[in-house]
Amino acid sequence: MSSQDIPEENLPAEQDTPHGAVKVADEAHPFADPGLPPHEHRIQDIDERAAKRSERTVALLFTVSMLATIGFIASYVTIPVDRSVYIFPIGHISALNFALGMTLGLALFCIGAGAVHWARTLMSDHEIADERHPIEAPPEVKAKVLDDFRQGAKESALGRRKLIRNTMFGALALFPLSGVVLLRDLGPLPGTKLRHTMWSKGKLLVNMNTNEPLRPSDIIVGSLTFAKPEGLEEHDHGFQTEIAKAALMLVRIQPDDIKDKRSLEWSHEGILAYSKICTHVGCPISLYEQQTHHALCPCHQSTFDLADGARVIFGPAGHALPQLRIDVNEDGYLEALGDFDEPVGPAFWERG
Numbered sequence: 386m387s388s389q390d391i392p393e394e395n396l397p398a399e400q401d402t403p404h405g406a407v408k409v410a411d412e413a414h415p416f417a418d419p420g421l422p423p424h425e426h427r428i429q430d431i432d433e434r435a436a437k438r439s440e441r442t443v444a445l446l447f448t449v450s451m452l453a454t455i456g457f458i459a460s461y462v463t464i465p466v467d468r469s470v471y472i473f474p475i476g477h478i479s480a481l482n483f484a485l486g487m488t489l490g491l492a493l494f495c496i497g498a499g500a501v502h503w504a505r506t507l508m509s510d511h512e513i514a515d516e517r518h519p520i521e522a523p524p525e526v527k528a529k530v531l532d533d534f535r536q537g538a539k540e541s542a543l544g545r546r547k548l549i550r551n552t553m554f555g556a557l558a559l560f561p562l563s564g565v566v567l568l569r570d571l572g573p574l575p576g577t578k579l580r581h582t583m584w585s586k587g588k589l590l591v592n593m594n595t596n597e598p599l600r601p602s603d604i605i606v607g608s609l610t611f612a613k614p615e616g617l618e619e620h621d622h623g624f625q626t627e628i629a630k631a632a633l634m635l636v637r638i639q640p641d642d643i644k645d646k647r648s649l650e651w652s653h654e655g656i657l658a659y660s661k662i663c664t665h666v667g668c669p670i671s672l673y674e675q676q677t678h679h680a681l682c683p684c685h686q687s688t689f690d691l692a693d694g695a696r697v698i699f700g701p702a703g704h705a706l707p708q709l710r711i712d713v714n715e716d717g718y719l720e721a722l723g724d725f726d727e728p729v730g731p732a733f734w735e736r737g
């Protein structure tokens with residue numbers, strides 16, 4: 386409801402203030418609309434020198450933001466990670482973190498402060514009383530909003546105040562660079578690390594559970610045995626990474642039942658050694674069906690035919706399981722004749 390809708394006798398009394406007469410609510414008219422107080426013009430609206438000063442202040446804030454962003458990038462590149470600095474009353478903290486935090490905070494603060502100062506001192510200062518209206522705006526209101534928006538854009542004087550416009554665009558354009566340099570923290574690319582495992586010629590196959598080297602007689606038809614390379618102990622540094630690449634599963638299939646010729650050549654009397662790591666997204670394969678010679682990954686049910694080169698017969702895996710060529714050494718233990726001939730697991734980017 387506007388003050389025009391209120392009967393004259395219900396309107397509040399007027400009171401003199403330094404800015405002129407203002408209507409005030411009293412006991413008799415507690416909810417009466419007091420209306421807007423007389424408008425007080427800003428100094429920038431009446432003094433062009435004050436407007437110029439504000440313009441320079443806004444430009445200075447945007448410029449400081451640009452410098453802070455450059456400082457952020459320079460700090461990231463030049464300050465060593467292990468350097469510390471004493472800050473009272475916190476104590477010793479990482480110099481790099483301190484510099485990054487301060488410069489990033491300053492860059493953001495100056496963009497915000499510049500925009501607020503610009504709006505408060507230089508943009509349009511018309512006071513408007515807006516009546517309440519239904520939530521859904523009619524088309525003419527929407528059109529008016531668009532007009533007001535255009536008018537606001539015009540009154541912000543972006544075209545006229547080129548110094549502000551250019552420094553603001555500079556600050557906004559430069560700031561995202563802070564995020565780009567942080568991409569370096571994603572770390573180096575794996576290179577050929579995924580292409581090689583611990584397996585090499587002469588490495589013994591060791592039972593994953595008992596830690597004992599395996600003989601051919603340990604692998605019986607129908608069983609599924611997990612193995613690792615000799616010399617890989619659980620307390621070793623990097624054990625998890627190495628075992629995730631080198632884990633092996635051994636099955637024994639009657640040589641006549643092995644359909645793939647190369648698999649047969651790479652086996653020892655029907656003992657086949659395949660990577661235990663699923664080629665879909667790398668879950669460890671743990672189920673084996675003796676009659677069909679199928680190995681099943683429990684994560685998404687990819688199924689591999691171990692009698693046929695471990696090719697995929699079901700599920701989302703894209704590749705057969707890599708096979709390790711094995712033989713028996715002169716002491717009667719199973720040994721590798723080299724590394725896998727292709728990357729293990731879902732290392733699809735490593736495949737030719």
Ligand code: FES
Nearest residue numbers: 663665682685687
């Ligand atoms: S990880 Fe094996 S099927 Fe998805």
